[in-house]
Amino acid sequence: MEENSELPTILPQEILFDILLRLPIKSILKFRCVSKSWLSLLSNPLFKKTHVEFYLKKPKLTDYKLAVLASVPGLRERFCHFYNMGFQDSCLTLSRHSCPAEYLALSARILGSCNGLICLTGDSFTLVMLNACTGMFNVFPDTMLRSKCGVGGCYVRYGFGYDASVDDYKVVKIFSFSQSEGRYENMVNVYSVKAKSWKVIEGFSSGTLNGKLGVFANGVLHWEACDIRCSRVVWEIVTLDLAVERYGKIALPSYEDGGVYWTLGVSMGYLVGCCNYEPNKADVWVMKQYGVEKSWTKLVTISLPVNRRAYISPLYVEENCDEFLLQFGEEITRYNSRDGSFNRVDGYMPSDLRQVQVATYFESLASPHV
Incomplete structure (x- = not known):
């Protein structure tokens, strides 16, 4: 090329992409107006999908x-606050940004997050899939129990993820029926956003599914569960692969004797587990190679403040493992x-709050309408 040659004024589509x-x-949202x-190009489903994959x-x-x-007790107002989370000068920072959610009830719950989308319960027995960045959302019906609960009653667990x-x-809803000696029979319904319908899949037997919400990672939903074997409480992870609809189990790392309670999270695509010991400490672990149980690595032992009985749930781990974002009770x-040191994140609700639910997500162009 000659020195005085001009660069082309129009870039090839592949380079621009x-x-x-x-x-x-x-x-990207602003450039739609160019x-x-x-x-x-920017509204093309292929660009949106490639952006998420990138x-x-x-x-x-x-x-x-x-x-x-x-939510706050005794009030009919709806509270759904969203915060930006990031790192500045190696310190984790949070800042409020507005995201109207007037369609959510006071009793709404976060059911999970995946690919930048957040799934929540809504009004009138509905579920909501929301992109907090674009403001797009999809409302669809929840599913009801089709049979009687029986003498032992039942409890419900959810999960939300993506079938690549x-x-x-897909949204997973598990109805767990109490049997005997801490065992449960689980009836499982799955909602397909693409098919716009619920279906019943094969159920499974398990111990107590303590995880209220399935944690999504590597195409699989994970619930922490405990079982009684030979008069000993054994903790493990119950899994559901959304693509093949197959259940499995993942062993948790070895832990000390004593009162323990496991919670799960995901950070930067890695499965994270927290073993809560009563009353004064918790160990945070990460599975560095998914599915390889020997890859569980302890990141830190956290000494808890005196007289604090709340369990810790991991939300986010900084890359160098110096900073952790945790849910500590409410x-x-x-x-x-x-x-x-502990530093409480203030300003997200009045002090008389009743319940706080948290999910991490990343901004994406993913559409809640498949």
Whole structure:
């Protein structure tokens, strides 16, 4: 090329596609107004899907966010507060941003997050799948129990995830029927966003599913469960692969004797487990290679404040493992492993809150309508 040659004024579509993938979501949304061709490109389902896949493969580049859903007793107002979560000068920061959710009831619950989408319960026995970045949402019916509960009654567990094999988002609802000696029979319903319908799949037998919400990672939902074997409580992870609808189990790392309670989370695509000991400490573990039980690695032992009985749930782990974001009972707390300090995240609700639910997500163009 000659020195005075001019660069082409129009980039090839493939190069433009690749450049736009790397831009912040807010910039992409603004660039839809540049021209009709850009609007067509950025609204294309292929671009949206590729954008999600790009950030899933590069979690270190992903700007993770925090969704907080809280309610106050005795009030009919609805509270659904969302926060941006990020790191600045190696410190975790949170800042409020508005995301109207007037369609949520006071009793709404977060059921999970996946690919930048958040699934919640809504009004009138409905579920809501929300993209907090674009504001798009999809409302669809929940499923009811089709048979009697029986003498032991039943409890309900949910899960939300993505089936990459058919490009479909799915909601799992488990009805657990008490049998005997801590055993449960589980009836499982699955909602397909693409098919817009619920179906019943093969159920399974288990111990107590303590995890109220399934944690989604690697195409699989995970619930922490405990079982009684030879008069000893054994903790493990019960799994459901959404693509093949097959159940499995993952062993948790070895833990000390004493009163324990496991909670699960996911951070940057990795499965994270927290073993809560009563009354004064908790161990946080990460599975560095999914499905390889020997890859469980302890990140930190957290000494808990005196007279605090709440369990810790892991929300986010900074890459260098210095900063942790935890749910500590009804509080959201930053924990610094270098000096062992706790810093409560304030300002997300009045002090008389009744319930706080939290989920991490990342901003994406994923559509709640498949």
